[in-house]
Amino acid sequence: SAVISQKPSRDICQRGTSLTIQCQVDSQVTMMFWYRQQPGQSLTLIATANQGSEATYESGFVIDKFPISRPNLTFSTLTVSNMSPEDSSIYLCSVVTIGNTIYFGEGSWLTVV
């Protein structure tokens, strides 16, 4: 298994500001992903965090709004830029272990006011 730590776990942010969410895994993983889950909805994949290169974004998500870094095999960050109330969501980090099982962090709850 993998233990995933996300920080912050919860935050209230002002409109127009940016927030960076960190994801740290306790073991080496092959892949890392970022998801968004809006209230009462299912999870939506934002992007694949690629080690040492630019992330691969899904349709509807762009790098300027959600810049992602992955400097090594166990750490990634997601920034939510120029936030608006519509960005109020849970942001989840997901990893794929060496054994090809996918695990999720507990999420970062963002409220934009």
Added chain:
Amino acid sequence: LAKTTQPISMDSYEGQEVNITCSHNNIATNDYITWYQQFPSQGPRFIIQGYKTKVTNEVASLFIPADRKSSTLSLPRVSLSDTAVYYCLVGDRGGYNKLIFGAGTRLAVHP
């Protein structure tokens, strides 16, 4: 990526067996079937994964017919704490494992 279809919601009572069926008609040869459980305010939790036939662990069983176009998650003797959203996902276990979530099944277990 294969699309999955599940019932939106189900109701059950404590002590009963619950079977949640998922359809994935376009599943690819390399795809595995994985089920996750999500409680409010938590990230999804891995339950079980399989490729064909039957897989069982300490939490659940997963039944996959020969054509693999559907799968059934079986939860034996559910309790109130099994009330959650259950997601069925398909995806390959190779180098590109991104999972696309459907709406999931909201299971409510009643006393």
